[in-house]
Amino acid sequence: MDVLLRESGPLGAVSKESASNSWPKLTQSPTAEVEHNAKSNQSYVTEFILLGFSFSPRIMPLLFSAFLMTYLLIILGNSLITILICLDSHLHTPMYFFIGVLSMLDLSYTTTTVPQMLAHMASQKKTISFASCVAQMYIFLVLGITESWLFAIMSIDRYVAICHPLRYKVIMSPWLCGVMVIFCGLWGVISALVYTVFAMRLPYCGPNKINHFFCEVPAVLKLACADTSVNDRIDFILGFSVILVPLSLILVIYVNIFIAILRIRSGQGRLKAFSTCASHITVVTMFCVPAMVMYMKPGSEASPEEDKKLALFYNVISAFFNPIIYSLRNKDVKRAFLKVTGWGRDPE
Numbered sequence: 001m002d003v004l005l006r007e008s009g010p011l012g013a014v015s016k017e018s019a020s021n022s023w024p025k026l027t028q029s030p031t032a033e034v035e036h037n038a039k040s041n042q043s044y045v046t047e048f049i050l051l052g053f054s055f056s057p058r059i060m061p062l063l064f065s066a067f068l069m070t071y072l073l074i075i076l077g078n079s080l081i082t083i084l085i086c087l088d089s090h091l092h093t094p095m096y097f098f099i100g101v102l103s104m105l106d107l108s109y110t111t112t113t114v115p116q117m118l119a120h121m122a123s124q125k126k127t128i129s130f131a132s133c134v135a136q137m138y139i140f141l142v143l144g145i146t147e148s149w150l151f152a153i154m155s156i157d158r159y160v161a162i163c164h165p166l167r168y169k170v171i172m173s174p175w176l177c178g179v180m181v182i183f184c185g186l187w188g189v190i191s192a193l194v195y196t197v198f199a200m201r202l203p204y205c206g207p208n209k210i211n212h213f214f215c216e217v218p219a220v221l222k223l224a225c226a227d228t229s230v231n232d233r234i235d236f237i238l239g240f241s242v243i244l245v246p247l248s249l250i251l252v253i254y255v256n257i258f259i260a261i262l263r264i265r266s267g268q269g270r271l272k273a274f275s276t277c278a279s280h281i282t283v284v285t286m287f288c289v290p291a292m293v294m295y296m297k298p299g300s301e302a303s304p305e306e307d308k309k310l311a312l313f314y315n316v317i318s319a320f321f322n323p324i325i326y327s328l329r330n331k332d333v334k335r336a337f338l339k340v341t342g343w344g345r346d347p348e
Helices: 002-022 030-041 060-087 094-111 114-122 130-163 165-171 174-200 217-221 229-262 267-296 304-327 331-341
Strands: 047-050 127-129
Touching: 047 114, 047 130, 060 094, 060 114, 060 304, 060 331, 094 114, 094 130, 094 174, 094 304, 127 130, 130 165, 130 174, 130 217, 130 229, 130 267, 174 217, 174 229, 217 229, 217 267, 217 304, 229 267, 267 304, 304 331
Parallel strands: none
Antiparallel strands: 047 127
């Protein structure tokens, strides 16, 4: 009996060991293991480097001075127009209310990008954190889209003023003007949120050098470690609602305005009506056309140097010229300026 137990012991052990070896082992395939390691080793960028303008170091001081002077003039011009509209009761009309809102948007618009651009031009450190880049992108888009729709609202104001002058103050009431501006702001907030969310949901795992002077959507998307074709389609579709729709509305309105102007018998009356529309058309062209080219073309066709020039045009140059265009030939603004400062007689 004892012999049988001794013999069965090793056999039992062998059978137990063979039974345990008979079960298949659950092992990862080489491909799955590589993918797991790649995901665990993948690092995402925490900051970006803004390359800015690719000019020679000799030109940089001159360029810095030019941009600094332009930015200071933008602050001076737009702030002055806003203050004059607030202080002078003669400028408390729908047209000047919209011009005041436009001046505040231009001031905020350039302040979002230009100070940082100047700081990077004056120093060797050109980094921006990921969170700051997202914030700059979103604020820039909110202000830009709001301004795009504000131009359409301003064209409606001009249509009512020229085609229905006797009912102008009744139709363009303060309540309606406020609702229109709120609509522009809400549309800017919602559209900018869609742009930003779809751009920043993509993985950014390097490189982290943005070939631009601020965090703009087309430039940032080039660094994404994923396919951006969906973003291109979304940008194109949203471009209709934030650029093409306002431009189409402006075009239709101005066709009706020009038809109404041609019916005016007085040559002086026609000239005055054309002059009030010319300033608005000039500002719209400087802002909307470059923005449409920037945001509605596919990312594969984008040229970094061309994008920088376009961004400068609708970000800096338009904000610089807006106060000049709206005030240089405007007797009401000149009269308000002389009244507030007390520097001379009111112009006749």
